[in-house]
Amino acid sequence: MTGQPIPSLRSQLAVLAALLILLAASASLSRLPLGWWGLVIGTVIAIGQALLVLVIFMRLRHSHPVMRMIAVLSFAWPLLLVALTLGDYLTRYLLHAPW
Amino acid sequence: MNATTFPGHAEATDGGYLVEGGRTLWSWLTTHDHKRIAVLYTIAITLFFFLGGAAATLMRLTLVHPDGRLMSAENYNKTFTFHGVVMVWFFLIPSIPSTMGNFLVPLMIGARDVAFPRLNLFSWYLYMIGGLFTVAALLLGGVDTGWTFYTPFSTMFSNSNVILVVVGVFVTGFSTILTGMNLIVTTHMMRAPGMYWYRLPLFVWAMYATSVVMMLATPVLAMTLSLIGLERLAGVGIFDPALGGDPILFQHFFWFYSHPAVYIMILPAMGVVSELICNGVRGKIFGYKFMAWSLFAIAFIGFLVWGHHMFVAGQSMYASIVFSILSFAVAVPSAIKVFNWLATLHKGSIVFHAPMIYTLGFIGLFTLGGMTGLFLAAVALDVNLTDTYFVVAHFHYIMVGGSVMAYLGGIHYWWPKATGRLYSEGVAKIAAWMMFVGFNLTFFPQYVLGYEGMPRRYHQYLPRYQDLNILSSLGAAILAVSYLMPLFYLGYSLFRGKPAHANPWRATGLEWTTSSPPPEHNFHETPVVTTGPYEYRD
Amino acid sequence: MNATLPEAAVQQQFDDASQQKEAAMLGMWAFIATEVLFFGVLFAAYVVCRWRFPLAFVEGSAHTDFAMGTAETAILLTSGCLAAIALRQIQLDCARQSAILLMITSALGVAFLVLHGMEYHDEFEEGLIPGIRYTQTGPDARGVELFFSLYYVITGFHSLHVLIGVVLLLVMAIRTWRGTFSSAYYTPIEITGLYWSLVDIVWIFVYPAIYLVGSAG
Numbered sequence: 030m031t032g033q034p035i036p037s038l039r040s041q042l043a044v045l046a047a048l049l050i051l052l053a054a055s056a057s058l059s060r061l062p063l064g065w066w067g068l069v070i071g072t073v074i075a076i077g078q079a080l081l082v083l084v085i086f087m088r089l090r091h092s093h094p095v096m097r098m099i100a101v102l103s104f105a106w107p108l109l110l111v112a113l114t115l116g117d118y119l120t121r122y123l124l125h126a127p128w
Numbered sequence: 129m130n131a132t133t134f135p136g137h138a139e140a141t142d143g144g145y146l147v148e149g150g151r152t153l154w155s156w157l158t159t160h161d162h163k164r165i166a167v168l169y170t171i172a173i174t175l176f177f178f179l180g181g182a183a184a185t186l187m188r189l190t191l192v193h194p195d196g197r198l199m200s201a202e203n204y205n206k207t208f209t210f211h212g213v214v215m216v217w218f219f220l221i222p223s224i225p226s227t228m229g230n231f232l233v234p235l236m237i238g239a240r241d242v243a244f245p246r247l248n249l250f251s252w253y254l255y256m257i258g259g260l261f262t263v264a265a266l267l268l269g270g271v272d273t274g275w276t277f278y279t280p281f282s283t284m285f286s287n288s289n290v291i292l293v294v295v296g297v298f299v300t301g302f303s304t305i306l307t308g309m310n311l312i313v314t315t316h317m318m319r320a321p322g323m324y325w326y327r328l329p330l331f332v333w334a335m336y337a338t339s340v341v342m343m344l345a346t347p348v349l350a351m352t353l354s355l356i357g358l359e360r361l362a363g364v365g366i367f368d369p370a371l372g373g374d375p376i377l378f379q380h381f382f383w384f385y386s387h388p389a390v391y392i393m394i395l396p397a398m399g400v401v402s403e404l405i406c407n408g409v410r411g412k413i414f415g416y417k418f419m420a421w422s423l424f425a426i427a428f429i430g431f432l433v434w435g436h437h438m439f440v441a442g443q444s445m446y447a448s449i450v451f452s453i454l455s456f457a458v459a460v461p462s463a464i465k466v467f468n469w470l471a472t473l474h475k476g477s478i479v480f481h482a483p484m485i486y487t488l489g490f491i492g493l494f495t496l497g498g499m500t501g502l503f504l505a506a507v508a509l510d511v512n513l514t515d516t517y518f519v520v521a522h523f524h525y526i527m528v529g530g531s532v533m534a535y536l537g538g539i540h541y542w543w544p545k546a547t548g549r550l551y552s553e554g555v556a557k558i559a560a561w562m563m564f565v566g567f568n569l570t571f572f573p574q575y576v577l578g579y580e581g582m583p584r585r586y587h588q589y590l591p592r593y594q595d596l597n598i599l600s601s602l603g604a605a606i607l608a609v610s611y612l613m614p615l616f617y618l619g620y621s622l623f624r625g626k627p628a629h630a631n632p633w634r635a636t637g638l639e640w641t642t643s644s645p646p647p648e649h650n651f652h653e654t655p656v657v658t659t660g661p662y663e664y665r666d
Numbered sequence: 667m668n669a670t671l672p673e674a675a676v677q678q679q680f681d682d683a684s685q686q687k688e689a690a691m692l693g694m695w696a697f698i699a700t701e702v703l704f705f706g707v708l709f710a711a712y713v714v715c716r717w718r719f720p721l722a723f724v725e726g727s728a729h730t731d732f733a734m735g736t737a738e739t740a741i742l743l744t745s746g747c748l749a750a751i752a753l754r755q756i757q758l759d760c761a762r763q764s765a766i767l768l769m770i771t772s773a774l775g776v777a778f779l780v781l782h783g784m785e786y787h788d789e790f791e792e793g794l795i796p797g798i799r800y801t802q803t804g805p806d807a808r809g810v811e812l813f814f815s816l817y818y819v820i821t822g823f824h825s826l827h828v829l830i831g832v833v834l835l836l837v838m839a840i841r842t843w844r845g846t847f848s849s850a851y852y853t854p855i856e857i858t859g860l861y862w863s864l865v866d867i868v869w870i871f872v873y874p875a876i877y878l879v880g881s882a883g
Contacts, residue, residue, distance in 0.1 A: 035757045036750075045747035049740060052873075056736050059878035071874030078743075078870045086750040087863045093688065095316060096695045103699030106344050107706025109431060111713050113447070114380045117435065118714055121444030126372050126719065126809065234679075241679035243689040309696045317689040318679070343696055347703040355711075355819065363797030364815040366711050371812045372722075377714055381707055649678065 033091045044085045051078050144548060144645030160245035161648060166231035167546070168252050170539075173219055173227060174615075176259060180214035181611065183207050188570075188604040191597050196587035204587035205272040206288065210262075212275030213293060217300050218259055220527055221389060223535050224396035225342070226255070226307050229335045231546060233311055235639035236329050238320025238657065240649040243313040247306050254303035261296030265289040274585065276386070279367040279378040283359040291360060294353045301350045304392075308342030311335050320638070322657035329637055329661045330419050334399025337423040341388045341395070341430070349385035352378065376442050383434035391430040393527055394494070395423055397534030398465055401487050404537050405469055406662040407635045408484035409476025413662055415468045425461035433458055436505050440514045448507050455505035462498050466491060481633075482556035486537030489564040493529025497522055500575065515585070518578025521571045529567055536563070536614065543618060544632045548645040549625030555617045562610035569603025636663050687853050694857045698864050701827075705868050708820045712875055715812055722809025727879030729794055729810070730817070731785050735877035738781050739869060745774035746866040749835070749859045752842075756852045761842055764855070768839035771862065775832040782825055789814075817876055824872060827865050834858045 055074040059067055084090045089097050145163045149155055156164055186207050190198040199207065234242055242248050265271055271293045273282040282290050315328075315336050356378075358364040365371030367378045406413050413419055435443055435451030443451075469491050478484065500522040504510050513519060537560075544550050573596040578584075582593045589597070631640040642651050680686040716723045752767035786795075793801030795818065796811045804810075838858045841847065847855055 036754055038751065038754065041747055041751050041754065045744060048743045048747070052736065052739055052743065055874060055878065056732075059874070067878065068874075071878050075871050075874050079867045082746060082863050082867055082870070086746055086866075087860055093692070095692060099692075099695045099699050102340075102344065103702040106431070106699075106703055107709060110348070110381075110384050110706060111710045113432065113435065113450075114377070114384075114710055115713060115717065116450065117376075117380070117444050117447035118717060119444075120446040121442075123718065239679065243679065244693060245677075245679060305700050309693055309700075312696055313689050313693045316692055317685055343700055344703060347700040348707050351704050351707040355707075358819060364819055365796065365812055366715070366815055366819070371808050371815070372715070372719055373812060373815075374714070374718075377711060381710070654681075 033088070036085070036088075040085070044081050048078055048081055051081075142548075144643060145648045146548070146645050148648040158249070160241070160249055162230050162234050162242045162245065162248060163546070163646065163650075165245075165248050165252055166227050169222060169226040169230060169255070172252070172256060172259070173223055176214050176218035177611075179263070180211050180219055181608065183211035183214070184604065185608060187211065188601040190587050191589070192601050194589050194591045194594050194597075196589075199587055201587050202272060203270075205274075205585070206266075206270030208585060209271050209274050210266055213262060213271070213297065215527075216275055216389070217297050218255075218262065220393045220531055221304055222255060222300075222307070223393070223531065224400060224538065225311065225335060225338055225392070226251075226303075228331075228400065228535075228538050228542060229311055229338075229396060230307070232542065232639055233314055233332055233335055234318065235545075235642070235646060235650055236332050236637060237315065237318060237323050238638050238651065238655040239314060239318035240651070240654075242310045243317055244306075244310050248310055251303040251306035251310075254299050254306070258296040258298070258300030258303065261292050261299065265292035265296065268292070276382060277353070277356060278382075279356065279359075279375040280369065283356055283367055291357055294357050298350050298353050298357075301346045301353075304342050305346050308339035308346070311339040312343070315339075320655050320657055323638075324657075326417065326420075327657055327660045328420075330402035330413060330416070330423075331396075331399035333420045334395050334402070334423055337427045338392055338395045338399075340424075341392050341427050344431070345385045345388040345392070348381060349389075352381040352385065355381075376438065379438050379441055380434070383437045384431075387434040387437065388427075388430050390523070390526065391427055393531045395427065397490065397494075397531045398423065400534040400538040400541075401469065401490050403637070404483045404487040404534075404541055405472055406664065407541070407633050408479050408481065408487060409473055410479070410634075410664045411472065411476050411662070412664070413468065414471035414474075415464075416660070416662075418464055419468055422461035422464045426458060426465075429454060429458040429461070433505075436510070439507055439510045452505055452507045456502065459498065459502055459505075466495055466498075480557070482553060482560050483537045483541035485557060485560040485564070486533050486540065489560065489567075490530055490533040490537065493525050493533060493564075493567065497525025497529055500525065513578060515583055516578035517574040517582050517584055520584050521574035521578060524571045524574075529571070533563070533567075536560075539614070539618075541633065542639075543621070544628030545639055545644050545646070547622060547625075548628055549621045550628045550632060551621040551625060552617050555613065559610050559613040559617075562606055562613070566603050566606030566608075566610050570600050570607050571603070573597070573600045573603070636661060683851070690853050690857060691860075694860050698860060701864055701868075705820070705823070708816065708823070709871065709875070712816050712820070715816060716879075719806070719809040719812065722806040723813050723879050725806050726810040726813030726817070727877065729789070729792065729814075730877050731788065732877050734781055734785050735873060738778050739873045741774050741778050741781070742866050742869050745771045745778075746863055748774070749862045753852070753855055753859050756842065756847050756855055757849050759849045761845060761847065764847075765839050765843035768835050768842060768855070772832050772835035772839060775828050775835065775862075779825060779828055779832070782821065820872055821876070824865070824868055827868070831858075831862050831865050834861065 051074050055071055058070050063070065083100060089100055145161055149159055149161055149164060156168065159165060186199065190196050190204060196204065230248065234240065268289050271288045271290055273286050273290060277294065315332060355364065355366055359367060365373045367373045367375050369375060402413055402419060433451055433455040435447055436455045439448050504513060504519060504522060540551065540556055577593055577596050582589055628644045630643050638655050641655060676683050676686055680689065748767050748771045752764045752771065755764040755767060789795055790799055793799050794814050796815050800811055802810055835858060838855050842855065
């Protein structure tokens, strides 16, 4: 894209280091008996990693706003699906498992 | 502009794009010209329309008599499934976007072609391959699940060719996605100098909103259908109650696609009607920005209402209430559009040419369909009306009364542009009126039947429903004639019609500034836009 | 940088190279959106099923290979970074370096597939593949089967995407080596990189969803 700066090698490697550190954190924290907190931590770390990839490796930071909009939409829509579907399951009487 | 890649010859040859790219069949089948691809789509879609129509004819014939002796229950199930699958995925969804959208969006924004011409052609082949699978399934004995493929029937019990049809729809889904992608990128990147967003014709806005829905909804269908296939073939049990899977989850996923799919069908129709009505009253659209943004409001809210298909499916009461309220909300932008069309008519000198008759028909029938949609959005009433003919009448008013009317209106309106020939206006008006009358005669009795409790999807019914069913079948006969008529007079005009000059409707819009039919790369020189749309001056 | 692109490389429907490139990028992002939704459905199914059968999911996840999954994640993350650097190098006109980096990225993709194939093989031995060889018993066996149904659909579709990515990267590496691209024209590399990052992102969410449930119990 015109006028898009070329990222430095160091910034790319720093992001890789951050991603791997986050991976190590996610993996080791999951070994602790944290119950549902483990789910929260795992999800938050995954979102952080995904954002790093989106913003730096996929260069959304310097992209055209339309592309950023599409990126946001593409993640918002599955969330919409999950939220409204789960809304149904959370408020309904579920049959017991068939086994 | 690039002079080496765009030959700026002074006048078009007579046949325009129809002959410039070559006259052989091969030159058509390998074309990258968006206009030729639109023609290919139109031919294919017409074929599927009449296939689906034949199935509808069989159903209406069976329903003339209450004991349904013309068809067994099984064959009846297969017939309405075929009708639904073909009409939804092979006619309604690609109808306006792939034909008029393909043909007109580049012309309207002053571009030489769509952004990805090869993908455009590829999408047509995907569509045809999907269609082949579906027709093959029919020839091999049909499918009896209904177009909705509800689990667990489709995954565990149906012995028909579910996989074939699912693959067909899956493949066609990708053709939809490619078309949507193409139109989005084209609208963003290829507008002529001076063609700002608020100078775009509303048809382009409508196609853009539709394309967004196509992109965000269709992948969900593709994956959901894959899961059905995997469940049938490999025993993956996400919808299988025996494994703790949930059939209602299928309905959530399916309607997350299929409700927005209704907007894929109706938003382009709204775009067409906005163009036609301005020409019919020779004036500006009332409330241009409201018209543009209400399209997006409908597209967005349309994604939040899918649960209204599941009020009696076992969905939680609270979810039903939320979905019900959101469904009422989608009526607001729809009503804005209807009121604005009416306001556009106000004090206009209305010309009743055939496209305008279709347009006015659209507004009336869409309003009736939309209003009865409010009945169905109300949870308490819907519990009564679910799976009755009321629902059938409701969505046919939207899809046939709405989308098909607009489709035919658009075909007539842009016919001179696409073919360079004028059709015979007198016959066309008769056909348009017959369609309006035939349509109402077919489907209005179904509202009454449904309200009186006649269930849908049965080949037999109680004798007391017979009178209205006969009326409905009579109407269907008239409707069938009115659908066949354009084949003849439009077909005739191809060979004997008077040649059309560039702007036979004295319309505004860039597509009318180039010759009819347009040259291969649309414009002899890139147009520069200085005004908004609909600047009628007489 | 647009002026240096030979005119012949601009397709007739575009005015100039810059418009062509932006169109390609926007098209790719639109495609990525459809892919995210494609996988989004599976994650939605996962959320609902896990909410209904938390214990079965813990047990199912305990059957997966934690070390292998972590290694695969590290491989994909690294390969994503290499693809990004390959793009940087071609922008700096270091075509040879770029080609080599793309080659390594592709090889890491193959390594991922091999490791995953080994996992599938072990699971076959253990009898964990629903519909093909499933031999688990116990109170939660059906729920674990559901977990593995989701596991195979998600990782199966993901591996398919990795495979496509490997081929794309290989093609790009060869074309770059032959000097097709330069700082004036590198859109295909950029688009392939976007695709590879998408494959990365999907896996970033697969990893905790599949491998980290059991250990958190």
